[in-house]
Amino acid sequence: MAARIVRFATKAPLQILLLVIALLWLVPTLGLLLTSVMPAELISTEGWWKIFSEPSLATFDNYRAVFDNEDLTTALWTTVQIAVGNTILLVLVSAMAGYAFAWLPFPGRDWLFVLVIALLVVPLQTALIPIFSLYQSTGLFDTVLGLILFHTAFGLPFGVFLMRNFFIGIPKDLLESARIDGASELTIFFRLILPLGLPAIASLAIFQFLWTWNDLIVALTFGRETQPITVAVFTQLRQFGGNIELIAPASFVSLAIPLVVFFAFQRYFAQGLLAGSVK
Amino acid sequence: MSAGGITDPQRLRRAATTAVFLGPAVVLLGVWVVYPTLRTIVRSFFDRDGATFVGLENYEAIFTTDTLVTALQNNALWVAVVPAFITAIGLIFAVLTERIRWQVAFRTAVFMPMAISLFAAGVIWRIMLDQDPERGAVNASIVAVKDALAPAGVLEQGQASTPQLEGSPERGFVLRTPVRAGDQALLGLTAIPPAQVPPDAEQAATPRAGPQEITGTVWRDFKPGGGEPGRVEPEELGIPGATVELRDPGGGVTATATTEADGGFRFDDVGGGTYRVALAQETFATTNSGVSWLGPKLITPSVMLAYIWVWAGFSMVIIAAGLSSISREVLEAARTDGATEGQVFRRVTAPMLAPVLSVVFITMIINVLKVFDIILSVAPASSQDDANVIALAMWRTSFGGVNDFGLGSAIAVFLLLLVLPVLALNIRRFRREV
Structure with a gap:
């Protein structure tokens, strides 16, 4: 018992320090949440902590306004389309290329893979201007497809890298026996490789989903009417101060889905980070 | 052709399989990453319309x-x-x-x-x-921490009631007439809204000064009807909690005192020579506007x-x-x-x-x-x-109103150059692994 108290006493300062840090880290997000439920007429004069002393002030009117605002609901739907479409396309293309790099011998394979690694660091700013012109002339400008293709292309270096590194760990015997059984490469890929690669695919999918969902610059460049939620909020933000009662709940809606995805698949998210940076 | 009759279709099929698996990635990377990067590099040497070569x-x-x-x-x-x-x-x-x-x-x-x-x-x-x-x-x-460490002053505003006292809430007030041991210093203020007088204020009074002392009053030198400026009169309230300084002729602060509920203050053990009495700036709350x-x-x-x-x-x-x-x-x-x-x-x-x-x-x-x-x-x-x-800057130059694709491209290439060392590092690490 005494030993326990001593242990607690020596550890207490550290525990308290960490508790304070953890709270500090949560406060900003909490601040946005509480701001978003403040009555519109109070928002320009009172801080969000007012809700603590008067919880009855909290209202969902701001959220109702967001969901009544057609620009914002359309933007939310656009975001879903871009994020889901992009995630599926990227996972498929990355997995296929990753398989080729891991298990299909072809001349120049290593060189091509080095090129993929080289592309890993290319800033997307480098591509904005030519793709802008290309989209203008092909009709891809201001379309969901145009945004999906751009995101997929820039997600590929990481995706191929991740998939190839995962697939290369699959036991060779497994593949050989499937090939001897006469299975075609496509069958092997869909029946054997994809199921085995599920953990890596989950990491990649979550990553790409969050990345696309959270994107601002690509959509801002290649969209006008096709606006995801970040761009829609950004448009509102240009007149910041007057309409914070719309910006705060809209921002919270835009980050609620990534948060849900994050909490549901946290393990894969962390794995993806590790695979991307340590290996 | 005929000699390799068995192997050729097999090789062809293998090549086709590889193409199917690799094709989409190669097309996407080629069209959306590699081609635009090269194009941007070329574009960066041309002017904003892309018509004239401008070198660097x-x-x-x-x-x-x-x-x-x-x-x-x-x-x-x-x-x-x-x-x-x-x-x-x-x-x-x-x-x-x-x-x-x-x-x-x-x-x-x-x-x-x-x-x-x-x-x-x-x-x-x-x-x-x-x-x-x-x-x-x-x-x-x-602001909360600041207030806790250095309590805000007791007053928010105020003016001197007589020309004897000079200064402002921002700088504090100084009594023009020098004082010496045994004197009384009257620091009358006006233009204080009744609501801002501290609630514990009492009828103003001036403590009597002993031979080695300087005393005085800080008070609200105003009563309904006006009263006579510069005199402590009935119905005029003292200002408690004000900070008063005793300054030597050089301006250095030799002692400080805080006023009582009646506005009175007292400096003990005052030596010979003349002094100035001042109402310190701390008395007045600075409205803290927050850091920008x-x-x-x-x-x-x-x-x-x-x-x-x-x-x-x-x-x-x-x-x-x-x-x-x-x-x-x-x-x-x-x-x-x-x-x-x-x-x-x-x-x-x-x-x-x-x-x-x-x-x-x-x-x-x-x-x-x-x-x-x-x-x-x-x-x-x-x-x-x-x-x-x-x-x-790259984005604003290219799409944010300026719309100079030449300069925008140059900025993008500059950014690319900055990350190149990391690219080299990545490749080296990969080659070591293989």
């Missing part, structure tokens, strides 16, 4: 245009400060949480901002850093704060994974050999962790070079020039 003029403009120079300086600051900060914070958090029981909860809290868009994180911090202490949580905390975090001067540190808040979790998670992979046996062996915890950290943990730390550090340098969204959302339009960075 666009690159010269990067270093001579004011907003672009600001962007370069800011980016240099970002690279110098942020990756180091994030790596250090991640290391500290990872080490501190290694042996606590609620490790997962702590790490989740710190890691959570990673899921949020940098843009939304910026909105969050724009609200946190609002200049008005009534609305911005950061300024509210600062989002103004032109502090905007870059403010955005950095928001950015560090987002990325600390990344650093922590990677470093924690690195920590857990250090074998317990090595650590235990060092401890058994008599190494202190400090030595274990410096001699064993730190060197073994070095590769992970460098990965985090380098990843953050790349990310910091490309920082964009969070600046648009934290910085109000009025401070965006001051918060400018390369990636933002």
